Amino acid sequence: DAGVTQSPTHLIKTRGQQVTLRCSPKSGHDTVSWYQQALGQGPQFIFQYYEEEERQRGNFPDRFSGHQFPNYSSELNVNALLLGDSALYLCASSTGYVQETQYFGPGTRLLVL
Amino acid sequence: RKEVEQDPGPFNVPEGATVAFNCTYSNSASQSFFWYRQDCRKEPKLLMSVYSSGNEDGRFTAQLNRASQYISLLIRDSKLSDSATYLCVVTLRNFYNQGGKLIFGQGTELSVKP
Numbered sequence: 040d041a042g043v044t045q046s047p048t049h050l051i052k053t054r055g056q057q058v059t060l061r062c063s064p065k066s067g068h069d070t071v072s073w074y075q076q077a078l079g080q081g082p083q084f085i086f087q088y089y090e091e092e093e094r095q096r097g098n099f100p101d102r103f104s105g106h107q108f109p110n111y112s113s114e115l116n117v118n119a120l121l122l123g124d125s126a127l128y129l130c131a132s133s134t135g136y137v138q139e140t141q142y143f144g145p146g147t148r149l150l151v152l
Numbered sequence: 153r154k155e156v157e158q159d160p161g162p163f164n165v166p167e168g169a170t171v172a173f174n175c176t177y178s179n180s181a182s183q184s185f186f187w188y189r190q191d192c193r194k195e196p197k198l199l200m201s202v203y204s205s206g207n208e209d210g211r212f213t214a215q216l217n218r219a220s221q222y223i224s225l226l227i228r229d230s231k232l233s234d235s236a237t238y239l240c241v242v243t244l245r246n247f248y249n250q251g252g253k254l255i256f257g258q259g260t261e262l263s264v265k266p
Contacts, residue, residue, distance in 0.1 A: 072254070081156075081239055081256030082196065095253045129195055133252060140186075141254060143195035 041066055043132050043144035051150045052120050060115045060147045064132030071113040072141060073105060074129040082129055088113055117149075125151045153178055158240050158257035166265055169230050173260050175223040175240030182242040184252070185216050187225045190237045190259065199225075199238070230264045237261045 044063045052058050064071050070089045074082035084097035088107035107113045111132075117124055127148050131141035158175045165171050173187075185202040200207065202214040202223055213226040223240055240257040 072252075074254070074256075079258075081258045082254070084253050084255065087253065097253070131254070140198065140201075141252065143197070145195050 043068075043130055043142055045128075045130050045144040045147050047147060048145065049148045049150075051152065053152050054120055054122060056120050056151075057116065057118045058120060058149060060117075060128050060130075060149075061112065062115070062130030062132075062144060063112045064130075065142050068132035068134045068142075069111050070133045071107060071111065072131045072133070073113070073115045074131065074143075075099070075124075076127040076129060076146075078126075085115065120151045122151050125149060154258075155179060155255050156240055156242055156257040158238075158260050160258075160260070162261035162263055164263045164265060165230055167230060167232060169264075170226065170228050171230055171262060172227075173225040173238050173240070173262075175225075175257055177221050177223070177240075177242045177255075179242070179244060179255075180218075180221060182221075182244055182255075184243040185223050186241040186243075186254075187212075187214055187223075188239040188241055188256075190239055192236075196239055196256075227262075230262075232264050232266065235262055235264045 046061045072087040073085040076082040086096040091107045102118045104116045127146045129146045130144045133141045156177050187199040188196040189199045190196040202216045204216045206215045211228045215224045237259040239259045243252045
C-alpha cells in the first residue's frame with residue numbers, strides 16, 4: 040500500500056520564479072492538504088482540496104494556488120517566489136467529508152536564492 | 153497569541169527518564185487533538201490522538217482538558233529512539249463543518265541520552 044508521495048524531493052529556484060510541487064495521496068484517500076514548514080517551526084496550513092475544490096485556506100497570499108485532479112492527486116503552485124518561501128512543503132492526505140487523521144508525505148525542500 | 157503553544161524545549165533527558173510535554177490552544181472551537189512526532193528532516197507522523205478521558209499507548213499517555221484548553225503527553229521509560237520533535241496539533245473545521253485544518257504548535261525537541 041503506497042503512502043503519500045511527493046515530487047520533487049528537492050528544488051532550488053531564484054527569486055521571482057514560479058514553482059509547481061506535486062502530491063499523490065495514500066491509496067483510498069480523497070483529500071489533500073498542503074503545509075509549509077519553515078526551519079525550526081511547526082507546519083503551517085496552506086489549503087485543503089476535496090472533490091477538486093479548495094475547501095479551506097490558511098493565511099497565505101494569492102501567490103500560493105493549487106489544484107486537485109480527478110484521481111485525487113494535487114499540485115501546489117507558488118508564483119513570484121520570495122526568499123521567505125524557502126521551506127519544507129508537506130502534503131497530507133485523508134479521507135471522508137471530515138478529514139482529521141492526516142498522513143504526510145516526505146515533503147519537498149524548496150530553496151529560493 | 154499563537155493558536156497552539158508548546159514548551160519551547162529542548163528537553164535533554166537520560167534513558168529511562170519520564171518526560172512530560174505541555175501544550176495549550178487558544179480556540180475553544182477546536183475539535184480534535186493529536187500528538188505528532190517528527191524526526192530530523194522527515195515528515196510528521198501521527199503518534200496518538202488525544203481524548204478527554206485520557207488515552208495510553210504503551211509508554212505514552214495523552215490527556216486533554218477542554219476546560220483549561222490544555223493537552224499533555226507523558227513518555228515513561230524513555231528510549232534513545234524517542235529522540236525527535238513532538239508536535240501538538242489541534243483541528244478546526246470550516247464554516248460548513250468540513251475538513252480538518254491541522255494547526256501545529258512549534259514543536260518541542262526531545263533528546264534522550266545514554
